[in-house]
Amino acid sequence: MDDDLLWGSFLDGSRSxxxxxxxxxxxxxxxxxxxxxxxAELVRDCIQDLFVTLWTNRANxxxxxxxxxxxxxxxxxxxxxxxxxxxxxxxxxxxxxEHFQIQFNPESEYIQKENLSQKAKILIEALDKLxxxxxxxxxxxxxEELSYEQIAELLNLxxxxxxxxxxxxxxxxxxxLNLNKGELLLLFVACKxxxxx
Amino acid sequence: xxxxxxYTFSDFIDDDLFINWVKYGxxxxxxxxxxxxxQPRNLSEYSEARAYVLxxxxxxxxxxxxxxxxxxxxxxxxxxxxxxxxxxxxxxxRVWSSIAATTMGLLLGGWWYYNSKVEIATGFxxxxxxxxxDNSVISLNANSQIKYYRAWSWHAMREVWLxxxxxxxxxxxxxxxxxxxxxxxxxxxxxxxxxxxxxxRFNIKYRRDKVLVALLRGKISVSKNGKGSVPYLxxxxxxxxxxNGQLKKQLISSLHDKPLAWTEHKMMxxxxxxxxxxxxxxxxxxNRIVVDNPTLLNKQIDGTISVRTRESTLYMLAxxxxxxxxxxxxxxxxxxx
Numbered sequence: 001m002d003d004d005l006l007w008g009s010f011l012d013g014s015r016s017x018x019x020x021x022x023x024x025x026x027x028x029x030x031x032x033x034x035x036x037x038x039x040a041e042l043v044r045d046c047i048q049d050l051f052v053t054l055w056t057n058r059a060n061x062x063x064x065x066x067x068x069x070x071x072x073x074x075x076x077x078x079x080x081x082x083x084x085x086x087x088x089x090x091x092x093x094x095x096x097x098e099h100f101q102i103q104f105n106p107e108s109e110y111i112q113k114e115n116l117s118q119k120a121k122i123l124i125e126a127l128d129k130l131x132x133x134x135x136x137x138x139x140x141x142x143x144e145e146l147s148y149e150q151i152a153e154l155l156n157l158x159x160x161x162x163x164x165x166x167x168x169x170x171x172x173x174x175x176x177l178n179l180n181k182g183e184l185l186l187l188f189v190a191c192k193x194x195x196x197x
Numbered sequence: 198x199x200x201x202x203x204y205t206f207s208d209f210i211d212d213d214l215f216i217n218w219v220k221y222g223x224x225x226x227x228x229x230x231x232x233x234x235x236q237p238r239n240l241s242e243y244s245e246a247r248a249y250v251l252x253x254x255x256x257x258x259x260x261x262x263x264x265x266x267x268x269x270x271x272x273x274x275x276x277x278x279x280x281x282x283x284x285x286x287x288x289x290x291r292v293w294s295s296i297a298a299t300t301m302g303l304l305l306g307g308w309w310y311y312n313s314k315v316e317i318a319t320g321f322x323x324x325x326x327x328x329x330x331d332n333s334v335i336s337l338n339a340n341s342q343i344k345y346y347r348a349w350s351w352h353a354m355r356e357v358w359l360x361x362x363x364x365x366x367x368x369x370x371x372x373x374x375x376x377x378x379x380x381x382x383x384x385x386x387x388x389x390x391x392x393x394x395x396x397x398r399f400n401i402k403y404r405r406d407k408v409l410v411a412l413l414r415g416k417i418s419v420s421k422n423g424k425g426s427v428p429y430l431x432x433x434x435x436x437x438x439x440x441n442g443q444l445k446k447q448l449i450s451s452l453h454d455k456p457l458a459w460t461e462h463k464m465m466x467x468x469x470x471x472x473x474x475x476x477x478x479x480x481x482x483x484n485r486i487v488v489d490n491p492t493l494l495n496k497q498i499d500g501t502i503s504v505r506t507r508e509s510t511l512y513m514l515a516x517x518x519x520x521x522x523x524x525x526x527x528x529x530x531x532x533x534x
Binding site: 022026031034035040047048102103105108110119123124138145 | 213216220247248249250251252253254255256257258259260261265266268269270272273276277280281
């Protein structure tokens with residue numbers, strides 16, 4: 001079923017639509033939560049709270065929301081609230097906005113298939129040096145396929161700021177890709193310099 | 198697809214169709230393949246963008262196992278059930294508490310209505326006639342006050358509380374004298390004295406801690422507050438003075454001041470003292486009178502004195518005492534000439 005229809009019948013009180021939304025987005029939410037806050041049980045708690053609130057508060061929700069964006073944004077708020085408020089989780093990564101875990105793999109199926117492993121390794125080395133914010137932008141853009149406008153809203157940034165975050169990465173990447181190996185080392189130093197500024 | 202021929206690396210990696218194509222191999226009508234077959238000039242830009250997107254989506258997949266997903270769902274359902282049950286309980290509690298509050302309000306309102314009294318008072322020099330809910334008529338003298346229950350018919354007995362002086366014309370409700378119902382009784386309270394009647398005409402003067410009851414018609418019984426007080430049954434023409442706990446039986450004809458003269462703004466005196474006239478003046482008009490020669494106070498006076506206005510009363514007093522009147526701060530000073 002289409003997200004709009006699903007959301008609509010959920011707002012009208014359909015429990016099955018509600019469950020379908022849960023099934024459809026649980027893994028997305030879990031994945032995003034784990035990348036920000038590496039603590040499975042806490043992330044599950046947050047997802048639970050998110051859906052309980054969603055159901056009990058459905059009378060106040062708007063019909064036009066982009067479901068995935070709405071859920072991710074809600075989870076993000078929940079994660080920040082929980083990690084800030086709950087002292088018993090203090091061992092967990094507190095600065096949730098400054099943590100984003102993603103492991104790139106140069107041996108992935110498609111990369112190997114297109115003989116891009118060499119290029120990918122260099123790229124990954126650069127990607128790994130990105131800030132948590134930059135990684136989060138890339139993740140939301142290419143994994144969750146949110147628009148820059150939505151990402152900006154989610155991260156409390158201006159759209160311009162999100163572009164800037166992404167292009168800083170892209171510019172460095174583009175330079176890397178266009179250079180041959182001899183020049184690469186040189187640039188790499190410059191690149192590191194760029195990211196640690 | 199024409200626009201893609203001028204795309205740069207940055208354009209490609211921001212393009213949703215391109216991302217879809219790289220990520221999922223989505224190629225509507227084989228357009229991407231067709232475009233690639235034309236050997237576009239920006240093919241290197243395209244390839245680099247493709248490598249970039251493929252590298253990013255090589256990021257690890259984080260998944261929870263299906264069992265946990267199911268478990269969390271069950272927790273969601275349990276929690277919702279709990280919340281809704283709690284809501285139901287709260288709603289029920291609210292309903293009950295509002296019922297309780299309304300009942301309390303009604304009870305308090307009813308209690309207030311049952312116990313509250315209508316209060317009618319006259320100012321100095323003012324007379325007023327009041328009709329009670331049972332059509333009994335009370336004429337209030339100046340500087341007097343009556344109270345009776347707002348919920349007149351809710352109470353078994355007709356009851357009136359008096360301060361000052363009033364003439365009662367009580368409506369007779371009793372049909373069989375041998376069987377007097379409680380609702381047919383009428384009680385006038387004046388200080389510590391209770392005047393019980395069925396229907397009659399009488400005057401009560403309750404001033405300066407003294408109560409004077411004068412019966413003009415019918416029968417009344419007078420009793421003191423408290424248990425063990427023996428009611429005194431009065432006959433028409435009788436009067437009773439209650440002072441300092443003592444009942445003094447008298448006859449209206451022997452009173453120095455006729456009980457109903459006040460209703461005509463007069464004092465009909467036979468042997469009344471100047472002191473009594475001054476008391477009456479003070480009770481009626483609220484102004485004090487000071488006499489410079491105290492022996493004058495015991496002077497006795499006979500005849501009818503008009504007390505219709507403050508001025509005429511003062512003029513009469515000044516004449517009687519052969520004195521001049523001076524007023525200062527609402528007090529009248531009578532000085533012997």
